[in-house]
Amino acid sequence: xxxxxxxxxxxxxxxxxxxxxxxxxxxxxxxxxxxxxxxxxxxxxxxxxxxxxxxxxxxxxxxxxxxxxxxxxxxxxxxxxxxxxxxxxxxxxxxxxxxxxxxxxxxxxx
Amino acid sequence: xxxxxxxxxxxxxxxxxxxxxxxxxxxxxxxxxxxxxxxxxxxxxxxxxxxxxxxxxxxxxxxxxxxxxxxxxxxxxxxxxxxxxxxxxxxxxxxxxxxxxxxxxxxxxxxxxx
Numbered sequence: 001x002x003x004x005x006x007x008x009x010x011x012x013x014x015x016x017x018x019x020x021x022x023x024x025x026x027x028x029x030x031x032x033x034x035x036x037x038x039x040x041x042x043x044x045x046x047x048x049x050x051x052x053x054x055x056x057x058x059x060x061x062x063x064x065x066x067x068x069x070x071x072x073x074x075x076x077x078x079x080x081x082x083x084x085x086x087x088x089x090x091x092x093x094x095x096x097x098x099x100x101x102x103x104x105x106x107x108x109x110x
Numbered sequence: 111x112x113x114x115x116x117x118x119x120x121x122x123x124x125x126x127x128x129x130x131x132x133x134x135x136x137x138x139x140x141x142x143x144x145x146x147x148x149x150x151x152x153x154x155x156x157x158x159x160x161x162x163x164x165x166x167x168x169x170x171x172x173x174x175x176x177x178x179x180x181x182x183x184x185x186x187x188x189x190x191x192x193x194x195x196x197x198x199x200x201x202x203x204x205x206x207x208x209x210x211x212x213x214x215x216x217x218x219x220x221x222x223x224x
Contacts, residue, residue: 030210031209032209032210034209036213041198041218042217042218043114043200043201043202043215043216043217043218044153044200044213044215045215046212046213046214049210049212087153089209090209091208091209091210092209092210094207094208094209096208096209097141097143097155097158097168097207097208097209098213100145100152100155101152103152
């Protein structure tokens with residue numbers, strides 16, 4: 001499984017755009033990149049998934065460069081309710097389940 | 111609504127007791143998972159099942175057992191052999207196993223030792 005590396009924590013003010021970068025240098029050809037969000041005392045929630053280039057949904061954007069060795073989750077105009085832990089995972093459709101690291105703890109400040 | 115239901119939300123165990131955590135899904139997903147989360151840490155995989163009547167150990171299976179007799183149910187038993195069971199337990203499911211299918215999570219069960 002491709003290992004991922006993310007910053008342990010980040011701080012941001014309300015209304016700013018937040019970019020969280022995840023490094024996955026040994027990503028395999030068939031691997032997808034998936035991001036989850038977790039609030040305290042809740043299960044993680046799927047945010048976005050991509051394979052290459054850019055993916056956008058109503059919550060976030062995911063930027064993946066051509067070499068796919070990293071990816072960036074972009075949260076536009078964050079609010080206090082975006083304070084959470086964000087996990088980056090890499091895996092394919094094979095039988096091996098994903099591995100959750102410690103994630104990035106985002107704190108949004110008023 | 112479709113989803114995953116974990117029960118109970120809080121559970122207390124006496125030393126030497128086995129306890130079973132319930133996980134039910136009505137998403138018609140083939141794969142189900144159990145994770146453990148300790149304070150300030152990420153999720154660690156205990157067991158997973160990709161199909162009924164089959165399951166595999168994850169990274170920290172010692173002291174735990176599971177069964178998958180029905181597609182919608184994947185109960186986890188924390189046995190007395192698990193010496194440090196106090197943690198937040200999360201159940202998840204996905205359409206199929208592997209890393210390309212997003213996982214759907216329950217709201218967790220918090221287990222504490224009396």
